[in-house]
Amino acid sequence: MRKIPALLISAGLLAVSLTACAPSTGPGCESAVPSGESSTIVKVSGDEGAKPTVDFPTPLKVSSTERTVVREGEGPGTVEGQQISIDWSVYNGTSGELIEQSAYDGSQALSFALVDGKLMPGVQQGLLCATEGSRVTLVVPPEDAFGEAGNPQLGVAPEDSLVFVIDVNRSYLPRANGTPKAAAEGMPAVVLDANGVPGITIPSAAAPTDLQVAVLKQGDGETIEEGDQVVVHYTGVLWDTKKVFDSSWSRGAPAVFAAAPGSETVQNGVITGFADALIGQQVGSQIIAVIPPELGYGEQGNGAVPPNSTLVFVVDILGIS
The missing domain is CATH 3.10.50.40 (Chitinase A; domain 3)
Incomplete structure (x- = not known):
């Protein structure tokens, strides 16, 4: 298991307000990120635990982060500060090109805590209230990602959105429950x-x-x-x-x-x-x-x-x- 890539997730640490409400993906937890036309149009197929097949029209643009739950998990939704382990596939929303993808065999799963200010704002907000075993798609605009600078090293221009397909493999306890x-x-x-x-x-x-x-x-x-x-x-x-x-x-x-x-x-x-x-x-x-x-x-x-x-x-x- 590896830590989250700094180049891709520790983005501009932008102060982003994501306040729209959407149905919860876990009991007692309501996501601040709505499902929308762009996140819904991302088509994902493939077996659980395997690399997904992902298809979406390009360029795919959004004005604010959108999230769609492709597969429901079980248990309570994740909360601020909770440690999780994920697999993911990340695409440039303008070109459709794959930027990074986990191995989906346990060797490259990413483990990190959902800490505001340390993660890309769109990813932080998009993963709150996700349940263990769920698969979600996120479409993240530049202002919720790398901002006006983009990320030339990853081939992300200032105007490019990012598309994430994320499997939440594990969500660790947020506190002792014994x-x-x-x-x-x-x-x-x-x-x-x-x-x-x-x-x-x-x-x-x-x-x-x-x-x-x-x-x-x-x-x-x-x-x-x-x-x-x-x-x-x-x-x-x-x-x-x-x-x-x-x-x-x-x-x-x-x-x-x-x-x-x-x-x-x-x-x-x-x-x-x-x-x-x-x-x-x-x-x-x-x-x-x-x-x-x-x-x-x-x-x-x-x-x-x-x-x-x-x-x-x-x-x-x-x-x-």
Whole structure:
């Protein structure tokens, strides 16, 4: 699985207002992007999980982004900040030429979070409220894509629209959805805000000297094994100063880590205590871990983490990628 191509998606970061309403593609979720004549005229055929056959008249122009659901998926629609995995085929709407296409075999699936301001506006808005297993077509005008500059490297002129055919293969949990558990004695207290972001209160007692892990919400999804790539939200707090030193929630997007200690042979690994806390947990769970220095950043520290720091993490386990 690869990250989203910067040239194609991290476009002009335009401030685009897409406020038209359309039927939801998932329960309780209403898309801001309507279906229209241009997105409907894009004809798509082919088996699920295979490269689609795509046909549309050229030049295909729109004044605002349009979306048509070709195949309905299941479950709730995607929301802002949620991690998804997709396959796609992208065309120049003026010439009809293919710009980029996934392999549709799992080797080139794109994984990213739906974060406003980091994705091409037409794609960001067009994928909100899409359901897992759905196939959607998007026709995106220049102002919702690369703007007045176009993208010469991709052969996209300033006046060219883009046509996307997107399969939403996976939509990871937006937050832990497990059954709440009683608080463990002696552990930091955790209170969640309306968006599920934790606030952490550290006890006045001395920090424990060994790894402490407690389940705050018990999920019932897949069990994490060592080396799995896991999608998580997390907040890290220093026991001594009670200050937050890192948080994926503050960045608005989950993180993807290997559930294994980082090393020369393990890329995208984490500190040993974080890996140990994750292994054996189930997707949908929320856990709290108190990590002693020797299982964290030790005598060296790391950036905002002073040497010999005890760390506290609250983690939402959102999926295995």
